Amino acid sequence: MPSSNLSEIDSAFSSNNGLRKRIYSAIDQNPAQTDLFRDISSFILDLIAEPVSEPASKKRKLDDGSGAQNGGTTGSLANASVRAWKTYPGVSFSTPVRKKLTMELVEGKEGGIRGVGSDGSVQFGIAWRDVDQVFCLPIPEKAKRQHCFIVMPFHGDGVLAVPDHLKTAPPEPIVWTFEEATGKNIIEGQDPGPQPMADDLNHCLARAGTRKTVILPSESEFASAIPQSHRKGEVAFHAKAHRGSKDGFLFFLSTGILFGFKKPLAYLPFSSITSISYTNVLAHTFNLVIATPAQDVEFSMIDQADYAGINAYVQKHELQDASMAAARRAKKVNVNPPAEEEMNGVAAGNGDGETELEKAARLMQEQEEEEDDEEEDDDFDPGSEGESEGSGDESEDEEGEGQGAEYGDEVEDEGYEDEDEEVEA
Numbered sequence: 001m002p003s004s005n006l007s008e009i010d011s012a013f014s015s016n017n018g019l020r021k022r023i024y025s026a027i028d029q030n031p032a033q034t035d036l037f038r039d040i041s042s043f044i045l046d047l048i049a050e051p052v053s054e055p056a057s058k059k060r061k062l063d064d065g066s067g068a069q070n071g072g073t074t075g076s077l078a079n080a081s082v083r084a085w086k087t088y089p090g091v092s093f094s095t096p097v098r099k100k101l102t103m104e105l106v107e108g109k110e111g112g113i114r115g116v117g118s119d120g121s122v123q124f125g126i127a128w129r130d131v132d133q134v135f136c137l138p139i140p141e142k143a144k145r146q147h148c149f150i151v152m153p154f155h156g157d158g159v160l161a162v163p164d165h166l167k168t169a170p171p172e173p174i175v176w177t178f179e180e181a182t183g184k185n186i187i188e189g190q191d192p193g194p195q196p197m198a199d200d201l202n203h204c205l206a207r208a209g210t211r212k213t214v215i216l217p218s219e220s221e222f223a224s225a226i227p228q229s230h231r232k233g234e235v236a237f238h239a240k241a242h243r244g245s246k247d248g249f250l251f252f253l254s255t256g257i258l259f260g261f262k263k264p265l266a267y268l269p270f271s272s273i274t275s276i277s278y279t280n281v282l283a284h285t286f287n288l289v290i291a292t293p294a295q296d297v298e299f300s301m302i303d304q305a306d307y308a309g310i311n312a313y314v315q316k317h318e319l320q321d322a323s324m325a326a327a328r329r330a331k332k333v334n335v336n337p338p339a340e341e342e343m344n345g346v347a348a349g350n351g352d353g354e355t356e357l358e359k360a361a362r363l364m365q366e367q368e369e370e371e372d373d374e375e376e377d378d379d380f381d382p383g384s385e386g387e388s389e390g391s392g393d394e395s396e397d398e399e400g401e402g403q404g405a406e407y408g409d410e411v412e413d414e415g416y417e418d419e420d421e422e423v424e425a
Contacts, residue, residue, distance in 0.1 A: 009038065076108075080120050090102070097123060132156070133269075137216075148178075198216070201214050202214055222251075
């Protein structure tokens with residue numbers, strides 16, 4: 001997908017999350033249609049902005065009149081006069097809007113998290129009761145340590161279909177960047193990292209009775225085998241991948257798998273995963289296909305070095321390996337299995353406790369070895385053996401003697417030389 005801004009699509013289809021997902025899916029499959037969808041979205045936005053003669057009650061509204069535009073936030077959260085428990089000025093948001101705002105945490109079951117503009121208006125918000133998960137993930141390949149906080153609402157995972165019974169579209173995820181303090185910005189006695197902010201979010205989630213906590217990556221779940229060149233000795237918790245034409249990072253977490261950080265985000269909780277399979281296994285990369293009730297989500301160009309860690313994660317959480325499912329076999333027929341030393345854990349094993357992918361690689365390797373043996377057998381003419389072993393006349397023995405000179409060591413191994421000497425005597 002081109003790197004151009006697609007905010008027109010998000011705005012034009014903000015009230016129809018399912019249709020918006022289908023548009024992004026179509027763009028991923030055919031990036032050339034990006035401009036067409038943008039033009040359609042701009043046309044829709046122009047129609048909305050034009051004054052019409054219909055009563056105001058019939059006009060399509062993008063917000064609820066209070067300024068909170070993320071999922072029709074209402075109540076105390078949308079009321080800017082309701083005092084926040086904690087305030088963070090100058091937070092850099094990337095979703096649902098890309099700008100710096102004041103982030104406020106409002107306590108209680110009717111509270112939530114919201115972005116407030118410089119004029120005091122609530123730009124967006126998500127109630128705590130609508131929060132599915134909150135993640136705090138390191139942003140890879142940054143010179144300075146930065147972390148991405150993601151507040152994922154129910155039905156806002158970017159993969160599964162939105163239930164028909166919902167009267168309004170679910171809110172978009174809220175994403176912002178936290179940059180660790182360095183040098184003179186470090187306050188003595190305070191943690192410069194994201195943990196204090198995560199603790200504040202945990203406090204509000206607990207007070208709202210959600211039983212949720214901020215999810216952070218862990219080496220016990222997944223750690224990349226690829227060293228970070230810009231930060232030697234530091235553990236990387238991501239695996240590089242592509243979804244369609246979009247590049248991003250896969251995080252294998254305690255509640256599911258997340259792909260970020262570009263829009264649309266994709267979060268696949270364990271409950272939504274039907275099976276996981278590996279396809280297009282090459283010498284240096286492979287693809288990961290995650291099947292869900294709604295669709296199959298494929299992540300490509302994953303480094304082979306991360307296979308062992310990913311496969312251990314799949315086995316730990318007992319996610320079904322469907323690599324040899326009938327629908328996948330056609331993709332694997334013409335794949336040349338790499339040599340064992342290049343497979344980094346995907347090579348053939350002894351068959352005990354191996355995954356379907358490992359079994360497939362082993363069987364293909366054994367088949368190649370059998371074919372090589374057959375080729376060697378074809379080079380040997382079995383007729384020579386029958387002629388030399390027989391008790392025929394002298395001419396047959398002389399013919400066998402000539403064949404022995406042709407095959408060299410093979411004839412000597414079979415004892416043909418001794419037999420010929422006996423005839424001469």
